[in-house]
Amino acid sequence: MTKGSRRLVLGFLLLPLLCAAILSSNISHRHLWKLQLSYRSNNHISIGRSDSANAEDVEFTRLLLRRLVRGKARRELSQNGISCISDPESDLCVTTDAVRISTATSSSPATVYLTAGQQLPPGFNSVLRPYPRKTDSFAMQRTTPVHLVAAHSNPPPCDLTHPFPAILFSIGGFAGNFFHDINDVLIPLFLTAGHLHSRAQLLVADFEPWWTQKYRRVLFHLSSAADIAVASSPSNPVEPKVHCFPAAVVGLKYHGNLLCNSSDAPGGVSTLDFRRFLHTALGLKEDRAAGAERPVLVLISRRTSRALLNEDGLVALAREVGFEVEVAAPARMTSVGEFAGVVNRCGVLMGVHGAGLTNMVFLPAGAVVVQVVPWGLDWAAAAYYARPARRMGLHYVEYHTAVEESTLYDKYPKDHPVLLDPWSINRQGYDVSRPIYTNGQNLTLDLARFRETLLQALELLPRPTRPW
Ligand SMILES: *[C@@H]1O[C@H](CO)[C@@H](O)[C@H](O)[C@H]1NC(C)=O
Numbered sequence: 001m002t003k004g005s006r007r008l009v010l011g012f013l014l015l016p017l018l019c020a021a022i023l024s025s026n027i028s029h030r031h032l033w034k035l036q037l038s039y040r041s042n043n044h045i046s047i048g049r050s051d052s053a054n055a056e057d058v059e060f061t062r063l064l065l066r067r068l069v070r071g072k073a074r075r076e077l078s079q080n081g082i083s084c085i086s087d088p089e090s091d092l093c094v095t096t097d098a099v100r101i102s103t104a105t106s107s108s109p110a111t112v113y114l115t116a117g118q119q120l121p122p123g124f125n126s127v128l129r130p131y132p133r134k135t136d137s138f139a140m141q142r143t144t145p146v147h148l149v150a151a152h153s154n155p156p157p158c159d160l161t162h163p164f165p166a167i168l169f170s171i172g173g174f175a176g177n178f179f180h181d182i183n184d185v186l187i188p189l190f191l192t193a194g195h196l197h198s199r200a201q202l203l204v205a206d207f208e209p210w211w212t213q214k215y216r217r218v219l220f221h222l223s224s225a226a227d228i229a230v231a232s233s234p235s236n237p238v239e240p241k242v243h244c245f246p247a248a249v250v251g252l253k254y255h256g257n258l259l260c261n262s263s264d265a266p267g268g269v270s271t272l273d274f275r276r277f278l279h280t281a282l283g284l285k286e287d288r289a290a291g292a293e294r295p296v297l298v299l300i301s302r303r304t305s306r307a308l309l310n311e312d313g314l315v316a317l318a319r320e321v322g323f324e325v326e327v328a329a330p331a332r333m334t335s336v337g338e339f340a341g342v343v344n345r346c347g348v349l350m351g352v353h354g355a356g357l358t359n360m361v362f363l364p365a366g367a368v369v370v371q372v373v374p375w376g377l378d379w380a381a382a383a384y385y386a387r388p389a390r391r392m393g394l395h396y397v398e399y400h401t402a403v404e405e406s407t408l409y410d411k412y413p414k415d416h417p418v419l420l421d422p423w424s425i426n427r428q429g430y431d432v433s434r435p436i437y438t439n440g441q442n443l444t445l446d447l448a449r450f451r452e453t454l455l456q457a458l459e460l461l462p463r464p465t466r467p468w
């Protein structure tokens with residue numbers, strides 16, 4: 001074999017390997033970066049023009065969209081231009097071909113017309129609720145369904161043609177609760193669109209202007225489009241429009257509580273990547289917890305349920321132990337950017353189990369989360385905050401309240417299962433346990449015992465670096 005032909009053979013051998021590497025879910029960042037560089041010169045995909053740079057750009061975006069599905073679904077997507085998957089908490093349709101999406105009106109739902117001949121997979125229900133809590137009937141009631149229509153003989157004409165794929169999702173469910181904003185919307189959105197390098201047009205169902213305003217900086221870090229489009233809005237009239245897209249994702253990927261699972265599609269995206277993304281979007285500067293003479297402890301103060309009845313004593317104790325204490329009442333957290341900055345500069349974020357602890361996403365690496373676990377809420381405390389904190393590269397310390405520290409202790413007879421056997425209550429379902437453990441108790445902490453927890457948190461922080 002001559003040198004030349006050997007090179008040729010080698011090339012043929014390597015080509016499929018390269019394609020396989022690109023198509024496999026685990027594309028390294030360097031790889032993506034290289035691909036992106038070669039396509040960067042043309043950031044605008046305009047449909048209808050057919051010069052080769054645009055065609056390549058569309059192809060690149062398709063390649064990235066395919067990462068959202070795997071195995072049989074990936075093959076389906078390559079062959080049919082559409083694939084729909086049903087994950088435990090979310091339904092998701094990805095199409096790499098053109099769609100037209102009409103906004104909801106008082107008489108018709110938001111509708112996705114598949115206009116490039118894509119066929120809905122057999123057995124797939126053509127109605128999809130694009131909020132990743134499908135096992136929660138309450139959340140689903142608050143999520144307006146989106147209809148998918150294949151092979152329509154006369155789809156409506158385009159009012160607006162967008163250059164990027166649509167990412168259609170709802171903020172209906174539980175949006176407005178900070179845990180759910182992050183867990184049900186922003187993390188899933190990052191999993192679904194983060195790898196598209198801002199080539200995404202966000203299209204929001206159950207739109208609320210205050211919500212998109214609140215998270216504006218985060219949303220526009222995912223999309224280089226000029227605006228966020230509206231698919232439906234229960235509280236505000238929306239001008240009926242038909243939006244046209246070169247491709248679309250309807251619904252969001254969801255991996256678990258505050259989780260980006262790097263082994264799951266789109267592949268290679270970890271919870272730490274989300275934290276990095278969020279910090280960049282909000283301009284947070286602190287990467288690692290710094291050593292300080294008096295580290296700042298932010299106390300999330302709850303006022304109506306799971307309130308600390310001796311909060312003042314606890315604050316005094318934390319100061320005595322060596323912390324600078326900032327008490328964050330709920331009103332303090334309305335501006336995401338501002339409160340994120342406060343948390344980002346602190347060493348310890350402390351609070352009773354509840355949505356406010358989700359602010360841990362703004363902590364620098366090596367900071368400490370202290371969770372006070374109310375009576376009967378061990379399971380929730382572990383699933384929602386303990387495991388996520390560790391995955392985010394944070395230290396985690398827990399204070400388990402004794403039954404005597406809960407107001408439940410005075411409310412129930414001493415031999416009642418609410419006090420003796422919380423699991424027997426939790427087992428009966430959230431409707432039973434919620435009014436008791438989640439909404440029905442306040443706490444008075446044993447300060448002598450709590451001092452140990454504070455010392456433990458202090459111990460975990462880096463030592464101050466002295467100038468001499
Ligand atoms: C992806 O690649 C990284 C680094 O090469 C590796 O550590 C990781 O296990 C891979 N993940 C999968 C799902 O193959």
Ligand SMILES: *[C@@H]1O[C@H](CO)[C@@H](O)[C@H](O)[C@H]1NC(C)=O
Binds near residue numbers: 255256261263
């Ligand atoms: C992450 O995904 C993999 C593959 O789907 C799965 O086996 C693993 O249990 C997941 N990890 C978590 C923490 O959910």
Ligand SMILES: *[C@@H]1O[C@H](CO)[C@@H](O)[C@H](O)[C@H]1NC(C)=O
Binds near residue numbers: 303304305306440442
């Ligand atoms: C908990 O404390 C708050 C504020 O003091 C109060 O409004 C609420 O009724 C209390 N709840 C219980 C169950 O004691």
